Amino acid sequence: MEKKADHCMIDIPTLAQELRVELSSLKSPAEWVAGGSVQPWIFVDKVGESTRSLDPHEYVPQFVSIGPYHRTGDLAREANKVNYLGDVLSAAAADSSAPMKLEDYLSELAHLEHSARRSYVHSFDIPSGEFVRMLLLDACYILVRFGDVLGRRPAPPQPDMANGVVPAGHRVVPTEERRAPSADQRENVAVVRDVLYLAENQIPFFVVDKVYELAFLDGKTRAVDAIARYVHDLLRWTGYTVATPTVVAPPALRPQPANLLHLVHMHFTPTVLTSGKRSRGGRPVGRWRTATEYYFAGVRFKRRALSTDGGGGARSILDVKASRGGGTLQVPRLSIDDQTWRLLRNLMALEQSNPEAAGTHVTAYCVFMSQLACTARDVELLSRRGVIVHGLGNDEQVAELFANLCKGAVFDFDEADQNYLRPVCQTLERRFRSRPRRWMAWLKQKYFLNPWLAAGLVAATIGLACSVIQAVYSVLGYIKPGN
Incomplete structure (x- = not known):
């Protein structure tokens, strides 16, 4: 019996059209328009398993979910978000005699659904109606919490850093929120952390x-x-940065954030990048060394103050500066609490997912600090110099957190476009490899820091000089007895 071949009908024109649509959708999200300038697209991605395996709680919301990745259970906060939708609609009605209707909000966001979905690396099996509802409620939640929709949020005061002590709790809430009951303060802290x-x-x-x-x-x-x-x-009060949002991309037009974390990230732009000065020559970096190693090579650590007056002060904690010969390393003070690691790790996660669009400067800073302060002795030294202030259990705990800060991060020390601290590291390495300077630093640290040892060294030097002079005269007297 003859076996018939199976035939399958394929609609070639339809299939080709579908592929054209997919190709066009791949091209369009490559760039986004911000204030009239074209910027690389920032995607929202899941943190890689190799990174989150160390401490997954640093990347997962614990109070409220925003967006589709963690939209489950109590984290959705549907009742709160609906109330905030009512606040936005009420504020809009008070601001205009002919406010938009709820249907108008949903209709406008429906037009943005496709672009919003393309902002995420992963796809979601969420119906369009639920997705648009989520966008509207989450946007209203953000606007009421942080957008001054109700017009009652004054600027937070400066922290009290008297005696170098980090204030108790989380340094994140404005004035009227700090006067709220402790339960409300904890909620405010959780919202800032998650959102x-x-x-x-x-x-x-x-x-x-x-x-x-x-x-x-x-x-x-x-x-x-x-x-x-x-x-x-918030960032000024916590002491992380006093800079205004900046995007390192020409032309220097008004920046537009891709999301809230990206807005935070835009405050952490090193001054060397905004000035356009970037060193590409010199010997390979190799690796950074610990603070103790640099200290025994004669490097002095000095706290660099944050300033907005343009007088040479640091703009953020990323503005690390070395003197010409590497004898002094100025590092802005890093005030550490349990939110510091979460912020730095998530800023690095943003850069790891979007290296071309977001840059790698926060990663470079974190790698630098993770090697500079990776032992308890290093943390103790930097704490004495005012570079690190922490309220954690002990220096060893802080050192362990620094050592694990960049686990899973991909970073090239010697790539000038990635490592804005490369010139600083080259200067410090030249200092470290200079034997005369290391010997002088060793003598200074071993003898001249202790006045009794210094006096003994001077006395021994004088005694040695006298012995040499006496020996010379004895030889001369033997050779020329008449003189």
Whole structure:
């Protein structure tokens, strides 16, 4: 019996059209427009397993979820978000005689659904209606919490760092929130931690901006201005940075964040990158050394103050500076609490997922600090110099956290475009390899720091000189007895 071949009908034109649509969708998210400038696209991605395996709690929300990655159970906070939607609609009604209807918000966000989905590396099996609802509620939650929608949030005060002690608790809440009951303060801390600091817990900022635009039709302010004020005051109060949001990409136009963590990241731009000065020559870096090793090579550590007056002060904790000969290393003070590691690790996660768009400067700083302060002796030395201030259990615990800070991160020490601290490391390495300087530093640390040892060394030197002179005269007297 003859066996018939199976035939399958393929609609070639339809299949080709589907592939064209997919190709066009791959090209379009490569760039995004920000304030009239074209910027690389920032994606929201899951943190890699090799990175999160060390401490997965640093990347997972514990109070509220924003976006689709952790939208489960109590983290959704649906009731709170619906209440905040009501706050936004009420504020919009008070601001305009003809406010937008709820249907208008949903309709406008429906047009943004495709772009919003493409902002995530992973795809989600969420129906369009649920996805648009999530975007609207999450945007309203962000605007009420951080966007000054209710018009009642003053700037937070400066922290009290008297005697070098980090204030108790988390340094994140503005004035009226610090006067709230302790339960409300804990909630405020949790919201800042989950919404601002977590790389996976984000929605595209253009969604937030669209909701703000629909709520306040006068166009006098943008969502980025309202939220950036809160973020700027928060980071200034915590002592991480006093800089304004900056994007290192020409032309230097008004930056637009891709999400809230990216807005935080834009405050952490080293001055050397904004000035355009970047060294590409010199010998290979090899590796950084510990603070103790540099100290025994004669390097003095000095705290560099944050300043906005343009007088040469640091703008953020990333502005590490070495003197010409490497004799002094100026490092901005890093005030450490249990949120410091979460912030730095998630900023690194943002850079690891978007190296071309976000850069690698936070990663470079974290690698530098993880090697500089990886032992208890290093942490003790840097603490004495005012470079590190912490309220944790002991120096050994802090050193262990520093040593594990960059586990799983991909970073090239010798790549000038990745490592903005490469010139600093080259200067310190030249200092470390200079034997005369190391000998002088050894003598200074071993003898001249102790006045009794210094006096003994001077006395021994004088005695040796006298013995040599006496020996010379004895020889001369033997050779020329008449003189």
